[in-house]
Amino acid sequence: MSNDTAHWVVRFSDAADADLRGIAVWTSAQFGNVQAKAYVAILAAAVDALVDGPTIVGARPRPDIGRNVHSLHAARHGKRARHLVLFSPTMREGVATIEVLRILHDAMDLPRHFKIGDIDPA
Numbered sequence: 001m002s003n004d005t006a007h008w009v010v011r012f013s014d015a016a017d018a019d020l021r022g023i024a025v026w027t028s029a030q031f032g033n034v035q036a037k038a039y040v041a042i043l044a045a046a047v048d049a050l051v052d053g054p055t056i057v058g059a060r061p062r063p064d065i066g067r068n069v070h071s072l073h074a075a076r077h078g079k080r081a082r083h084l085v086l087f088s089p090t091m092r093e094g095v096a097t098i099e100v101l102r103i104l105h106d107a108m109d110l111p112r113h114f115k116i117g118d119i120d121p122a
Contacts, residue, residue, distance in 0.1 A: 046074040054089040
């Protein structure tokens with residue numbers, strides 16, 4: 001699939017949505033609401049960057065996890081982050097689409113915690 005598309009549509013799976021909510025709740029409980037909002041904003045910036053397609057700087061194919069699965073580290077613009085956005089570029093009804101599959105901590109054993117069969121894109 002080419003990256004010639006001007007902007008890609010970015011969609012969240014139910015699992016990715018649950019991941020983001022869980023990260024926000026955990027961060028709030030550990031570090032407070034202000035830090036949780038700041039961290040979710042960093043994650044959102046990483047997801048927002050995917051509108052430029054699957055070959056943006058920092059994105060890479062992850063054949064160790066699954067066919068057509070890519071990852072993007074969430075750290076953006078000097079802001080630290082410890083999560084990876086796992087995604088799959090697809091054509092959906094003729095529209096270039098990035099399916100955000102999961103948002104997982106970068107210390108996780110990703111092949112163990114990511115099962116392609118568990119993902120149901122929303």
